[in-house]
Amino acid sequence: MIADERREKILSILKDRSVPLTGTDLSKLTGVSRQVIVQDIAILRARGLNIIATPQGYLLMKDLKNRMRKIIACCHDKMGMRKELEIIVDNGGKVIDVIVEHSLYGEIKAMLMLESRLDIDNFMRHYENSDTKPLSMLTGGVHLHTIEVPDETSYYHIVSDLEKHGYLINNR
Structure with missing residues (x-):
């Protein structure tokens, strides 16, 4: 899987979740090291995506609905x-x-x-x-x-x- 495809997969995974996912779990799902995931998340953030790191893992912040x-x-x-x-x-x-x-x-x-x-x-x-x-x-x-x-x-x-x-x- 090339880097752009992997980042799109990471984004797709995070879009479908309402709870955080660890870098280790993302690395298993994409077949790369946790360090590669950290770099991919940094690149996605630099592109303007609101991905936050929590104690429980990464989370894509979505629009607040009725909150x-x-x-x-x-x-x-x-x-x-x-x-x-x-x-x-x-x-x-x-x-x-x-x-x-x-x-x-x-x-x-x-x-x-x-x-x-x-x-x-x-x-x-x-x-x-x-x-x-x-x-x-x-x-x-x-x-x-x-x-x-x-x-x-x-x-x-x-x-x-x-x-x-x-x-x-x-x-x-």
Whole structure:
């Protein structure tokens, strides 16, 4: 398979999925190494495709249908991380990313794409089994999340629950 055909196959695979797919899985499906997949994804991104890398794998971002995006500002210690994420997904939200403002590098953003308790369990397991720290620990716990919600009511419930637990910095 030549490179352009392989990239079209990768794009086709990602278009048909609503959940991320790992580089390893894409390499198996296309018969090339994971490193070749990383390069192919970079080329597809350079062509203007909105392919993001999440902890669960690659995802082609599609148009939002009947969903809203909001940004919330939160602050908590690392013990509050799981509860904060659960509040968001339990109220119908999807955690798109986490953003911190670093004094040297400016804005640092990491894609999360968490929309279920299973996603949170996997994310937390990965965190607990690594020697890394959450981005929010660089800023004393202060961070932003872009969240996707189906409607204003879900957003209101998320904000209310985060306020109740003392995690929310800003108001609507």
